[in-house]
Amino acid sequence: MSAPLVAEWRRRKSAAFVLEGNSTARRTLHMDLWGRSTEVYANANLSVYSAQKCNASCAFCVEELRPASRGTSLLAQRPPPAPDDVYFDALGRVLDTLAPLSPSVSVTGGEPSKDPRLPRVLRVLAERGARKRTVTTNGSGLLDEREGRAVIDWIASTGVAHLNISRAHPDQARNGRLMSYVEGPDVEAMREIVRRARAGGTRVRLSCVLVRGAIEDLAGVLAYLDFARSLGIDNVIFRQLMQVDPKAVLPGPVTRFSDRRRARLEPLLARISADGRFNFVRQIVGYYYYVEVHRYGAMDVVFEEADLARLEDEKRRRPGVVHELVFHPSGALASTWQPWDGVLGPPIQ
Numbered sequence: 001m002s003a004p005l006v007a008e009w010r011r012r013k014s015a016a017f018v019l020e021g022n023s024t025a026r027r028t029l030h031m032d033l034w035g036r037s038t039e040v041y042a043n044a045n046l047s048v049y050s051a052q053k054c055n056a057s058c059a060f061c062v063e064e065l066r067p068a069s070r071g072t073s074l075l076a077q078r079p080p081p082a083p084d085d086v087y088f089d090a091l092g093r094v095l096d097t098l099a100p101l102s103p104s105v106s107v108t109g110g111e112p113s114k115d116p117r118l119p120r121v122l123r124v125l126a127e128r129g130a131r132k133r134t135v136t137t138n139g140s141g142l143l144d145e146r147e148g149r150a151v152i153d154w155i156a157s158t159g160v161a162h163l164n165i166s167r168a169h170p171d172q173a174r175n176g177r178l179m180s181y182v183e184g185p186d187v188e189a190m191r192e193i194v195r196r197a198r199a200g201g202t203r204v205r206l207s208c209v210l211v212r213g214a215i216e217d218l219a220g221v222l223a224y225l226d227f228a229r230s231l232g233i234d235n236v237i238f239r240q241l242m243q244v245d246p247k248a249v250l251p252g253p254v255t256r257f258s259d260r261r262r263a264r265l266e267p268l269l270a271r272i273s274a275d276g277r278f279n280f281v282r283q284i285v286g287y288y289y290y291v292e293v294h295r296y297g298a299m300d301v302v303f304e305e306a307d308l309a310r311l312e313d314e315k316r317r318r319p320g321v322v323h324e325l326v327f328h329p330s331g332a333l334a335s336t337w338q339p340w341d342g343v344l345g346p347p348i349q
Contacts, residue, residue, distance in 0.1 A: 005280050010269060013290035014310040019321070022285045028321055029101055033333075034345035040101055040322045041287075046130075048091070048121060049337070050109035051081035051329030056138050056181035058168075059257040060209050060241050063110065066337045068252055069244040069308040079339050081329035084117070086348075088124065090331035093346045095128040103325060104132035113141030113151050122158040136164040136207070140183035142193050152193050156200020163197050164237075165190075166207045169214050170227035178214055187231070194232045205235040216263035218271045225296060237302040240265040245309035265305045272303070287314040287323050 009016045020026050025043035032038075054063065064074045081087065105125055112118050112135055125133055135155055142152040142165075155163055168178040172186055185193060197204050206228050208215055215224055221238060228236050241258040249255050269292060272278045277296060284291035288311035294301045314323070328339040335342035 003282060005273070006283060009283050009285050009290070010266065010292070013305055014286060014288050014307055016290075017285050017287050017310075017314070019287070019318075023287075024284060031098075031101060033097060034347055036344070038322055038344065039320050040325070042101070044101065044103050044323060044325055046094075046098060046103040046105045046325045046327060047337075048105065048107045048125075048327045049329060050107065050112040050115045050118070052110045052112060052115035052117075054109060054111040054138070055114060055140055055183055056111070056179045058166075058179045059253060060211065060261075061254050062242060064252070064254045065242055065244065065258065066308065068250045068255055069242075069248065070312075070338060071248055071250045072338075073250060073252070077338055077340065079328070079330045082331040087117070087329070087331050088120065090333075090346055091121070091124055091327060092128070094327055094333045095124070095130060097346065098325070099128075102131050104134070105130040106134045106136060108136040111138060111140065113137040113139065113144070116146065118151065119147045119154045122154055122160065126158040132162075133158075133160045134162040134164060135160055137166070138179065138181070138183075139165040139167070139185045139190070139193065140181065142185065143189060150196070152196045153200070156197050156202045160202050162235075163193075163202050163204045164207050165193075165204060168209055168211065170224055174214065178211065190231050198232065203235060204233050205237060206231075206233055207237050207239065210238055210240050210263035210265065210268070212261045212263045218268065218275065221268070221272075221301075225299060225301065229299065234298055235300045235302075237304060238265075238268075239303075240305040243305075243307040243309065245312065248309070248312070265303055269303060287311065 017023065025041060027042045028039045029042045030037065031040050067074050067077045107121060143150050146154065167175055169175040175184060176182055194204050208224055210216055215221065225236060241262040244255060272294060279295040281293040281295055288308060289304060289306040292303045322335040324335065326334050326337055328334060330339055332339060333344045335344060
């Protein structure tokens, strides 16, 4: 039975976060990370950050927005990737060290479907028994061949639980304009990707940003859900464009686009709640994000709002707690998306 909606959480979003009270884990875990005693959120995710530069140029790019929110550029913070032997040795040691935490693992980027290392990364994660593995991609390389088989087949055969494909609009041309690329899979390619993923036990989810002039209201959400269902997809997430602290952010095209074209989530959620076709399932209050899950027929429909200013506030409030773990292309594990900040290890051998 679903818990009732807490209206205050919807109103306050991540400002309502209390680690011990309403987070998914409600606790931290004390860990020894290469000789350093570290307090880690017990339901932390490990992100494996692909070194492969993204082949899209989305005006709302989260990869660019994260460093911009801290006053720097993506280009300035991107270190050269470590050689394969160093990189995979470090990845193995990170997974072994984090085994007591058993984090969920996300492979993201950049664009991992175009990353020559991806098949080996997926094999290492499978061999180490990493939990609830997810790959997030714009989909452009999923039918490319790597090491003798298509990338989508590597994903399915290595036990990846979820494949998140970013798509801003059902219409191919409009999606290409919003994401500024031409390599995105068309409808027939998407159907083939979904078929192969499902055959291997991988669930596909479409990820759609809420943008004024594109998908911005209930009618747009319903049309997008019909599109997803036509592809054989039963899981969709709609995301409000991320917010940042205007006093700390590095101004640029991504921040200006986000401020100008951000479609607000809360009024949409009010419409969703009033529509009998949607059934509320649960809320997730995170340290800088807020999530609602609903059912629409046989589909899971997720709505998310995130505020990078809240992330920095929580880090200042409880500086000793690690909420997220990012394995960078340099071979370093850090507690942030910046490879120069919050480095936890492993020691270079």
